[in-house]
Amino acid sequence: MAALTPISRTPVSFYVPVVAAAGAVAGLLVGTAQGSSLIGIIGGAILLGAIAFLLTQIIKAEAPGRWALTALFAVAGFLMGGLAAGIIGLLFGWFFGWFTFWLFEGRYRAYVAPYLTPGQVLWHYTFRVICGAILVFLITPILVVMPLSFNAEDFFTFTPEMLRFDPAGYSLKHYEDFFTNSDWQGALANSVRIAPMATLLSVSFGTLAAIGLSQPHVPFRRAIMAILISPMIVPLIISAAGMYFFYSRIGLQGTYMGVVLAHAALGIPFVIITVTATLVGFDNSLTRAAANMGAGPVTTFFRVQMPLILPGVISGGLFAFITSFDEVVVVLFVGSAGQKTLPWQMFTGLREQISPTILAVATILVIISIALLTVVEMLRRRSERLRGMSPA
Amino acid sequence: MTDATQNSGPMMAADGTTLKSSLNRALRRQKLRALMLIAPLLIFVLVTFIAPIADMLFRSVENQIVSDTLPRTTTLLADWDGDAGELPSSEVFEALYTDIFIAQERKLHTRLGSRLNYELTGVSSLFRKSGRKVEDMGEVYQDQFEDLDGFWKDSENWNALMGSDSWLADQTAWDDKSDARQPAFEPREEIESLLPQTAATFEIFADFVQNEDEDNLAKEDPWALVYSALYTDLMQEPDVSGYGGPGSAELLQAMGAVGTFENVDYPAAFEEIDKDWHSIDVWQTIQTYSPDFTSGYFLNAVDMKKSPDGPEMRPDNEQLYIKLFIRTLFMSLVITGSCILLGYPVAWILANLPARTANLLMILVLLPFWTSLLVRTSAWKVMLQQQGVINDTLVWLGVVADDSRLALINNQTGTIIAMTHILLPFMILPLYSVMKTIPPSYLRAAKSLGATNWTAFWRVYFPQSVPGIGAGSILVFILSIGYYITPELVGGTTGTFISNRIAYHISSSLNWGLAAALGAILLAVVLGLYWAYDRIVGIDNVKLGG
Incomplete structure (x- = not known):
């Protein structure tokens, strides 16, 4: 991003108090943790104010000054509270070095419009900090779960050993439990047996129907669409209740087939939505051209249409797979102990004998979803590229 | 074709029939082919999904057990x-x-x-x-x-x-x-x-x-x-x-x-x-319960009962469901509100940052969206506990005393925090797609005409983003009133929803009729909201993450 505004150095009376205020906040945190918030606030403000002045007016060299500050804080932190505090000190030192020069050199104005008043600039950055906090809120639960899954104790919080980065505080025992415990392995096997089958059903039926739906003249299109999308609209608990009642009437309750059918029904809307979206950009003259050259409908489908809509089909299939793999409400009702899936096992684990193995499973699932997210994103880009290539 | 131009009669197709009927036949064939492609799925969904829902609705009024047994x-x-x-x-x-x-x-x-x-x-x-x-x-x-x-x-x-x-x-x-x-x-x-x-x-x-x-x-x-x-x-x-x-x-x-x-x-x-x-x-x-069909379950579901003189309210100490419905609606509203509050700034910054940065930040939104619901719920369960990460941090900072740790879980607070987090991406994504279409020059134009920051936002930008708020809110609201897993795990007794009661009646109290009636009411509410959603946004515009 190019700079919008020429920048100039700011007066001492501006940046030293600001850095001191930030130092007061940091001091509050450190001080409270050490037992006295008031000393922390005052000490932090004075210390950081002085450092800011020292760095900019006396040392003047930016790079060595910042490195020295970072090192100083890291050592101070380490002496106060070991490795963890050392790292926190390192981050503090780096931040204050950057912050001081950012203010001192007036860099904060470089990327905002030149006509903004100081109040507007302040709001601009405050707003960014707020957004950052919200994004942290979004991501923290996932970030907290990962390190906790390596806990050597059966606790759900960070032990002092973990905070000291003591290797004794970490272990793979929850992962070991997951891979050796027959309950978890059985649940994993069930999930792996159910999800692909359900995906296969919803993808094959769904793709055909999506092709049918994207034809120009379909009678009752809206009504049909409403019915096909309904499994996504109806709250899961209602679907689960209805399926439980109906499947027990026809003897499917508590069977593998019943769970597969239920999950396939839940995955269908995702396939329909993604595949019809892909078909919107599909050029029908391609199929006509294929037919013109003597290809039958089946050949045309597999050799011409399918390769072009494949990204949509695959991402629809991934959605259907995730739906089934993550689904717990319906399987709780429609399945029986023989169909206990991974989410079901996690659900009982969370409700009854809460065990940290859940965190290990959660970490593995997060990694799987990151992988799937990457695949879907790549497919989406590919599909857009392909569509851009085909004549409109 | 040359025939048709020479004769003044109707245009003829190659096989000698009139062009009109030939076209009609082709159209019919096309329609039929489309329907043939749709039919397998339609039948599949009707059997595996619509029939169960119909069965549930039937059970909510069915009452043959009395006349069958006696x-x-x-x-x-x-x-x-x-x-x-x-x-x-x-x-x-x-x-x-x-x-x-x-x-x-x-x-x-x-x-x-x-x-x-x-x-x-x-x-x-x-x-x-x-x-x-x-x-x-x-x-x-x-x-x-x-x-x-x-x-x-x-x-x-x-x-x-x-x-x-x-x-x-x-x-x-x-x-x-x-x-x-x-x-x-x-x-x-x-x-x-x-x-x-x-x-x-x-x-x-x-x-x-x-x-x-x-x-x-x-x-x-x-x-x-x-x-x-x-x-x-x-x-x-x-x-x-x-x-x-x-x-x-x-x-x-x-x-x-x-x-x-x-x-x-x-x-x-x-x-x-x-x-x-x-x-x-x-x-x-x-x-009263001899007839084969009864409105009794529905009356029960709204805290009424049948009496010889027609429906009447149950005594106050037996009333439960109206309160539960109100609580469900209230908590869903609170969750929707907090999602708007948290989602709006994030969507704004995503829509206004340069594409490269925005895409990076988008990952932070999409990752939770793609993460298993159980994973996120377990994370909140771990974090919100009395001995959990949040309480530990607060105690460490000295904000709360060790013996007065905050009760963040097994109550309404727990449900609201966890569900806001879980549903936030459903608010951010529609808001983002709407905000992406608002040209930033409008805001600059407003400011150059003398509007303050606030006026420019409130009179120019905000009205244009309202469709996004509407779409996101309805989506979040619909999703939250039917939620089961999260309230069940972090809601305790005061933070549960109507869906938890439905599950209780199916698996514990075995009052299936009442469960079906409660489900039917919930379904009606959700379908009503979806109808509104369709009118405002259009079902076809439902987008999946990415």
């Missing part, structure tokens, strides 16, 4: 007027005896008891008790018949008397050990006309033994109920002298003796089992 009683009870303050006649009590006797043999009386217990507490134990003791009533007659003549003790004699000759021959020839089916019982015609009740009861007994218990009818002694029916029949003084088949002598003898038998006063006998049988309330409940 067929005779409910028929007789139809004419009874409970408001007069009088108990039903003794025929009704006799019918009740027959019904309960058969039901307890089939082990159906407890189910009916628990069904009626939803409407009037105490009925469940009443039926269970009656089921145990109803046998005693019949044994009064059984003992007298058996004392009169040993003939009545033996199941073979009963079969000979009641069954037709051809069936008897088949039954004797049938080998108990073989795989062949037991010959189905056929009644003897003369006896059927002479002793109608006995024959009917015996047929039920025979059917039960042969088909439900799968025992050998020849070795099963008849129920005490059959003796009671025989007594009733004989008291009608049928002309048994004309009958000459097996057991005719004993029948004649019994005919002469029944007049001196000790008889059972059914109303008194039932009162002896439980005084409640002489309470008008019990009878009124049975009468």
Whole structure:
């Protein structure tokens, strides 16, 4: 991003108090943790104010000054509270070095419009900090779960050993439990047996129907669409209740087939939505051209249409797979102990004998979803590229 | 084509038909082909999904259990007027005896008891008790018949008397050990006309033994109920002298003796089992719930009950569901509100940052969206606990004292925090796609015309982003009122939703009808909201992450 505004150095009376205020906040945190918030606030403000002045007016060299500050804080932190505090000190030192020069050199104005008043600039950055906090809120639960899954104790919080980065505080025992415990392995096997089958059903039926739906003249299109999308609209608990009642009437309750059918029904809307979206950009003259050259409908489908809509089909299939793999409400009702899936096992684990193995499973699932997210994103880009290539 | 231009008549297609009909046929064929492609999925969804929903709606009004289990009683009870303050006649009590006797043999009386217990507490134990003791009533007659003549003790004699000759021959020839089916019982015609009740009861007994218990009818002694029916029949003084088949002598003898038998006063006998049988309330409940279809479950679901004078509110201390519905709606609103509050700035910054940075930040939104719901719920369960990460951090910072850790879980706070987090991406994504279409130059134009920051935002930007807020809010609201897993795990008792109650009625209290009625109401609310969503945004615009 190019700079919008020429920048100039700011007066001492501006940046030293600001850095001191930030130092007061940091001091509050450190001080409270050490037992006295008031000393922390005052000490932090004075210390950081002085450092800011020292760095900019006396040392003047930016790079060595910042490195020295970072090192100083890291050592101070380490002496106060070991490795963890050392790292926190390192981050503090780096931040204050950057912050001081950012203010001192007036860099904060470089990327905002030149006509903004100081109040507007302040709001601009405050707003960014707020957004950052919200994004942290979004991501923290996932970030907290990962390190906790390596806990050597059966606790759900960070032990002092973990905070000291003591290797004794970490272990793979929850992962070991997951891979050796027959309950978890059985649940994993069930999930792996159910999800692909359900995906296969919803993808094959769904793709055909999506092709049918994207034809120009379909009678009752809206009504049909409403019915096909309904499994996504109806709250899961209602679907689960209805399926439980109906499947027990026809003897499917508590069977593998019943769970597969239920999950396939839940995955269908995702396939329909993604595949019809892909078909919107599909050029029908391609199929006509294929037919013109003597290809039958089946050949045309597999050799011409399918390769072009494949990204949509695959991402629809991934959605259907995730739906089934993550689904717990319906399987709780429609399945029986023989169909206990991974989410079901996690659900009982969370409700009854809460065990940290859940965190290990959660970490593995997060990694799987990151992988799937990457695949879907790549497919989406590919599909857009392909569509851009085909004549409109 | 050249033909068509030369003639003034209708244009012709290559095969000689008019172009119009040829086109019509092609169009029809196209429509048919489209439908053929859709048909497999449509049938699949109809069977696996729509049928279950329809079944649930059916169950919310279905009430055949009362009339199925107590067929005779409910028929007789139809004419009874409970408001007069009088108990039903003794025929009704006799019918009740027959019904309960058969039901307890089939082990159906407890189910009916628990069904009626939803409407009037105490009925469940009443039926269970009656089921145990109803046998005693019949044994009064059984003992007298058996004392009169040993003939009545033996199941073979009963079969000979009641069954037709051809069936008897088949039954004797049938080998108990073989795989062949037991010959189905056929009644003897003369006896059927002479002793109608006995024959009917015996047929039920025979059917039960042969088909439900799968025992050998020849070795099963008849129920005490059959003796009671025989007594009733004989008291009608049928002309048994004309009958000459097996057991005719004993029948004649019994005919002469029944007049001196000790008889059972059914109303008194039932009162002896439980005084409640002489309470008008019990009878009124049975009468109110006799029809095959009832609005009772729906009334229950809105804290009302059926009474002889029409629907009325339940007493305050029994009201539960309206409060629960209001709580569900209120908490969903709070969750939607917090999602708007947190989602709006993030969507704004995503829409206004340069594409590269925005894409990076988008990952932070999409990652939780793609992460398993259970993972996120377990994360919150871990973080919000009394000994969890948040409380530990707050204690470490000295914000709260160690002995007054915040209760963040198993209450409404827990549900609201966790669900806001879980549903936030559903707010950010539609908001983002709307904000992406608002040109940033509008804001600059407003400012250059002298608007302050706030005016420019509130008068220019905000109105354009309202469709996004609407779409996101409806989506989040719909999703949250039907949520089950998260409230169940972090909601405790005060943070649960109506869906948790539905699950409770399905798996714990087994009141399926009420669960179905609550589900139907919830479904109606959700469909109404979706209709609104469709009007505002259009279902076709539902986008998936990415």
